[in-house]
Amino acid sequence: MCGIVGYVGSKDALPIVLAGLKRLEYRGYDSYGFCVLNGKPFLFKQIGKISENSDNFDHVKGNVAISHTRWATTGEVTKENAHPHSDCKEEIFVVHNGIVENYKELKNNLIGEGHVFKSETDTEVIAHLIEKYFSGNLEEAVKKALKEIRGTYGLAVISTGDPEKIVVARMSSPLIIGVGVDEFLVASDPSAIITHTRQIINLDDGEIAVLKKAGFSIFKEEKESQKQIETIDWDIEQAEKGGYDHFMLKEIMEEPNTIEDAIRGRLILEDGNVKLGGLFQVEEKLRGINNLLLIGCGTAHYACAVGEYMLEDYASIAGETDIGSEFRYRKPIVNKNTAAIFVSQSGETADTLAAMREMKEKGILTLGITNVVGSSQARETDAGVYTRSGPEIAVASTKAFIGQLATLAMLTVYLGRQREMSVVTGKRIVSELVNLPNLAREILGHREEIKNIAEKYKKYRDFWFIGRKYNYPVALEGALKLKEVSYVHAEGTAGGELKHGPLALIDENCPTIAICPSDSVYEKMIANIEEVKARKGKVIALATEGNEEIKNIADDVIYIPKTLEMLTPLLSAIPLHLFAYYMAAVLGRNIDKPKNLAKSVTVE
Numbered sequence: 001m002c003g004i005v006g007y008v009g010s011k012d013a014l015p016i017v018l019a020g021l022k023r024l025e026y027r028g029y030d031s032y033g034f035c036v037l038n039g040k041p042f043l044f045k046q047i048g049k050i051s052e053n054s055d056n057f058d059h060v061k062g063n064v065a066i067s068h069t070r071w072a073t074t075g076e077v078t079k080e081n082a083h084p085h086s087d088c089k090e091e092i093f094v095v096h097n098g099i100v101e102n103y104k105e106l107k108n109n110l111i112g113e114g115h116v117f118k119s120e121t122d123t124e125v126i127a128h129l130i131e132k133y134f135s136g137n138l139e140e141a142v143k144k145a146l147k148e149i150r151g152t153y154g155l156a157v158i159s160t161g162d163p164e165k166i167v168v169a170r171m172s173s174p175l176i177i178g179v180g181v182d183e184f185l186v187a188s189d190p191s192a193i194i195t196h197t198r199q200i201i202n203l204d205d206g207e208i209a210v211l212k213k214a215g216f217s218i219f220k221e222e223k224e225s226q227k228q229i230e231t232i233d234w235d236i237e238q239a240e241k242g243g244y245d246h247f248m249l250k251e252i253m254e255e256p257n258t259i260e261d262a263i264r265g266r267l268i269l270e271d272g273n274v275k276l277g278g279l280f281q282v283e284e285k286l287r288g289i290n291n292l293l294l295i296g297c298g299t300a301h302y303a304c305a306v307g308e309y310m311l312e313d314y315a316s317i318a319g320e321t322d323i324g325s326e327f328r329y330r331k332p333i334v335n336k337n338t339a340a341i342f343v344s345q346s347g348e349t350a351d352t353l354a355a356m357r358e359m360k361e362k363g364i365l366t367l368g369i370t371n372v373v374g375s376s377q378a379r380e381t382d383a384g385v386y387t388r389s390g391p392e393i394a395v396a397s398t399k400a401f402i403g404q405l406a407t408l409a410m411l412t413v414y415l416g417r418q419r420e421m422s423v424v425t426g427k428r429i430v431s432e433l434v435n436l437p438n439l440a441r442e443i444l445g446h447r448e449e450i451k452n453i454a455e456k457y458k459k460y461r462d463f464w465f466i467g468r469k470y471n472y473p474v475a476l477e478g479a480l481k482l483k484e485v486s487y488v489h490a491e492g493t494a495g496g497e498l499k500h501g502p503l504a505l506i507d508e509n510c511p512t513i514a515i516c517p518s519d520s521v522y523e524k525m526i527a528n529i530e531e532v533k534a535r536k537g538k539v540i541a542l543a544t545e546g547n548e549e550i551k552n553i554a555d556d557v558i559y560i561p562k563t564l565e566m567l568t569p570l571l572s573a574i575p576l577h578l579f580a581y582y583m584a585a586v587l588g589r590n591i592d593k594p595k596n597l598a599k600s601v602t603v604e
């Protein structure tokens with residue numbers, strides 16, 4: 001997720017786009033850049049946050065500008081990789097939000113045709129493709145270039161060869177046009193332009209727009225689109241949050257997209273396999289691994305625990321999970337067939353990094369599953385996979401967890417296919433991964449029901465979460481999320497452990513949330529629910545759609561769609577994230593910044 005702002009009109013463009021860019025920083029903040037046209041282009045790129053820039057740009061004049069704040073996905077955080085990207089002659093400039101799936105293939109072809117690349121990004125191929133097709137009319141060149149691109153984009157393009165306009169295009173990455181008097185803006189979301197104009201047009205997928213001082217036109221497949229101008233009645237803060245009250249809810253609502261972004265361009269459906277570019281260089285080493293340590297903290301640790309089940313079930317690899325703060329002081333038994341994988345949203349968690357450095361010291365192959373490109377973990381591990389979840393602003397980790405699970409599922413297929421996993425099994429998993437985003441959307445569609453349940457249970461001060469097998473770590477995640485944001489005491493336990501102690505605390509004052517999809521441990525979970533009911537405990541069951549019998553035992557039921565057992569955590573975590581959010585909301589907590597907690601724990 002990155003932020004784009006552009007302006008064309010009769011005013012000085014740069015102050016307008018930079019003011020907007022600062023408001024888009026929540027979408028990405030590892031580097032930024034802009035290009036202003038005034039005869040010659042003025043191109044500027046920098047690492048860091050635009051809000052921390054102290055350069056004076058008063059001398060940069062021009063009525064056409066595009067700008068970008070980056071959240072790296074392809075290519076490390078460097079000045080060269082910051083946007084805008086340009087063609088060989090530095091006449092065409094592109095800012096882009098999204099992923100060009102086939103960029104490697106396109107880049108090789110363009111290099112073969114003599115194009116010279118300056119960055120490692122996927123975006124730069126767009127600039128060179130436009131250059132290839134440019135013969136005086138920018139929109140025509142953009143149209144031709146986009147025909148060759150597979151993937152997602154929200155983009156804005158300017159050129160010294162056709163200088164009075166900005167050409168913008170959208171495919172699965174949001175983009176809006178701001179409509180003023182003799183001036184137009186383009187932005188990733190309204191917060192960037194709301195102080196300038198409240199009149200906006202939402203671009204739809206496949207649409208290309210040409211913005212000039214004198215007016216705009218929007219096309220889709222050569223036909224002009226008639227679009228409605230809408231008036232925004234949100235304030236800036238709401239606009240940043242996509243209209244939601246909190247970043248946490250916005251990020252939960254993004255969970256289906258998180259799965260899509262994680263799997264985009266990585267699944268090989270016909271072979272029942274996945275391709276993970278970041279593991280390419282260690283592919284042969286990984287064939288010899290039979291023991292995988294999975295290390296993370298907090299929510300990332302629970303993702304590791306789900307990964308352990310996945311790897312054992314499908315990749316014939318012994319997994320061993322631990323938390324960073326414990327693992328770093330242990331004396332693990334490792335050998336040359338051991339690898340260690342570190343899971344972290346930020347890639348900066350001190351305990352996880354210390355554990356990783358300890359393993360490096362021992363000569364163990366280290367891998368990373370990280371969201372933040374160029375983070376310490378990403379740089380220091382031998383190889384790894386980015387989750388591509390986009391910036392997570394709320395302290396409570398939600399969409400990053402889902403991205404980690406999707407990545408671990410792909411890793412399982414990758415390692416499994418290196419070993420005994422059949423093509424049929426591989427196909428079943430990857431095709432279900434394709435279905436998952438829509439199944440996740442179905443759950444979010446029922447969020448009002450979960451809100452009502454939170455309202456009903458708001459008076460309780462203790463909750464128990466239970467699950468078995470794949471959903472045992474999800475029970476831990478549900479409990480962590482609830483205590484973290486609502487300050488309500490919650491504990492997670494394996495269903496089978498209830499009778500070994502926790503049952504002593506179960507009574508009418510301590511409700512249990514039981515994760516019991518119709519899977520291999522369903523009957524056992526029902527037995528656990530009965531144990532709770534026998535102690536007068538209330539039960540909220542998370543069950544598979546179509547399971548009517550559960551209504552006879554549980555007090556309330558939240559349904560999730562049917563999926564493969566190994567993928568259920570990607571769905572069952574969603575209602576638990578929502579439940580924690582709504583409990584916190586109804587209790588009036590500081591949801592995005594809970595007390596005593598930090599987003600990234602960089603101390604021991």
Ligand code: M6R
Nearest residue numbers: 298299300344345346349396397
């Ligand atoms: O950045 P990381 O994924 O390494 O962070 C690990 C934990 O600090 C983090 O998941 C924490 O538990 C969350 N606040 C939970 O919502």
